[in-house]
Amino acid sequence: MMPTVALLGTGIMGAPMARNLLKEGLAVNVWNRTRAKAEPLSADGAVVAGSPAEAVENADVIITVLNDGEAVLSTMESAVPVLRSGQIWAQMSTVGLAALLPMAALASEHGLAFVDAPVQGTKQPAEDGRLVILAAGPESARSALEPVFGAVGKKTMWLGTEGAEGTATRLKLAGVNLAIAMTSIIGESVALTKALGLDPALFGELITGGPMDNPYLQAKLKAILSDDYTPSFAVRNAEKDTRLITEAAARAGVRLDMTEAAGERFRRALALGHGDEDMAASYFASFPA
16 A cells, blocks of 8 residues: 655755655645645645644654754654654655754654655756655665655665664765765856856856766756756755765865865855855855955
């Protein structure tokens, strides 16, 4: 039988994930702190809950897709009165390593199977159901999660049986680090082209079709050249992830100079008022305020 899913967090990623679950015939309860962001999903067949507890009470699988570890933990703690042994909690947000331990402890206390399952991909892959899911958790949870992960992703990489150890989150941090570095250098290169008195479009013409060309570069380049920063992954979330990455790197004893510099660029973009725009808007950090 198909599991009933409670999806907590219907933002840029959560809303399209919920729609893809519904398209595959799964029953889905959704909740969002700002209810108005969840309401449109009722037209797709979702049950919009008034609280996390209401959303998870009859669910077999609980998915959290929230901004950070604090939001995830507080949301799940508010649902404690109705949590029951045997439910599966797939934690699909990017929360960093330190946040996983209290989550796993909460899951263990209430008999939940905890699966660390962050995703690689942003808005468009989420809409297309083509995310890459990085998962670590008990073998017993995998059969129930197969139709869930299959609905939202093109591939699931199972990386072990212990979600609390953060194997999946560690790989996610490495993956998002590449996206952050690429976004920053694309913005800097376009800014340099402009500052040197050239049409920034010439940079795109130079790179397109060559060995350095790739779809990600083209997407960020298009955002900058068209001045369209509709968020696929917002500046404030990218800044948060740079902190998670650098914290993990420091504990591991490795220097990430480019990531630290990218974090400074994102913070300047935040100060300039671009926090809710796509992280390509870190382009503006290259110029005086």
